[in-house]
Amino acid sequence: YAHYFDETLKVINEKEMMITENGSTETYRVDRLVETENGLVIIDFKTGAEREKYEKQVSTYREILEKLGKKVAGTEIIYV
Secondary structure, eight states: OGGGGOTTSEEEEEEEEEEEETTEEEEEEEEEEEEETTEEEEEEEEOSSOOHHHHHHHHHHHHHHHHTTOOEEEEEEEEO
16 A cells, blocks of 8 residues: 555545535544545545445545545555
């Protein structure tokens, strides 16, 4: 994953996103967004075992960013 930590990349850490739908407002916090020429890459860091709920979480981040008009080039879950 070293290519996501290159000093020349534009990176946003711990970005909060707020979205309101059907009168309900939710706040989400993405661990790391990396801006590439193809769009944003969402990176989420996790400890422990792989879980399906983590995939759903990252999928939700993607959906929100796309609703906000951002192009998402990919997602990564990095287990530390």
